[in-house]
Amino acid sequence: MHILVIEDDSALRKIVSTILEEEGYEVDQSADGKEGLFMSQSGMYDLLIIDLMLPGLDGISLIKELHAKGMNVPTLILTAKDSVADKVKGLDVGADDYLVKPFATEEFLARVRSVLRRAGKIGLEGKIIYGEITLDTNLLQCSIGENTLKLTKKEYELLYYLIQNQEKILMRDQIYDRVWGIESDAGESVVDVYIHYLRKKLAPFGYGEIIRTIRGVGYMLTEE
CATH class of the missing domain: 1.10.10.10 (Winged helix-like DNA-binding domain superfamily/Winged helix DNA-binding domain)
Known part of the structure; x- marks a missing residue:
């Protein structure tokens, strides 16, 4: 299972990537929205984990660009923005789930598995x-x-x-x-x-x- 983490906070990006790698996922990283968009279009990834506030191209615009190109890659938004309006906006543009920072590791992994299950990437028992x-x-x-x-x-x-x-x-x-x-x-x-x-x-x-x-x-x- 190949996951792309697009997050400009280097410390958090490393933590998230380590958590995923320890669960057996293969992880690539990007700190920039435009680079993240380019990488996302490769067809390599089973899941995108995207921050909303990114340099180059914000997370919402990144998801919109992908959908405009006909690419429906499963997406989990990971952000500090916790208002209902922000959550609704993220889900309305096509994200599959939305998790607010700071987060518990167990909940994060559960949401990753949930998005992958709904996308048909893994079954109920993995x-x-x-x-x-x-x-x-x-x-x-x-x-x-x-x-x-x-x-x-x-x-x-x-x-x-x-x-x-x-x-x-x-x-x-x-x-x-x-x-x-x-x-x-x-x-x-x-x-x-x-x-x-x-x-x-x-x-x-x-x-x-x-x-x-x-x-x-x-x-x-x-x-x-």
Whole structure:
């Protein structure tokens, strides 16, 4: 699960990021609204955590820009503004939840899980299911029926991303940025290698053909 924290307070940004990382989330950070908008449009993130008062571009404008571009990324506003009007404004522009600083860590994590559940990113018990394939996002484990499928961390992340975007064509560079990160020097060919690994591990359970190659573009998870 990949989360982007857009917060200009460096101390709070570090605290929030650490809390999320300790829960097993992969976290990127931005201290500027314009940079945050640019990063948000990459399609890499399952959740955005956004402060309202940001340099460059405020949080409300950032969310409006994303929605204007047709990008409905799950969003949690984290801010010191606690008036009803501010909350209503944030929710009306498309944010999924609104948490006022200072906040309790347990409530923050509960709201993160709640937004991800409502967005269909995780199930009620932290699981996502595709056919007989079950991914446990708490334990980072994969099972098919009663069988545990041994996957490396990157194989798990790749399968998770494919399932979350089932029936959608994903470009090779899009998969690379999401799973390996834009700062990785592995090269996009690593996507093809890991797709091969996944197919080989899924094949004994009848799922070897669910990852279709879209020639010249990328891949799509589909049973058709």
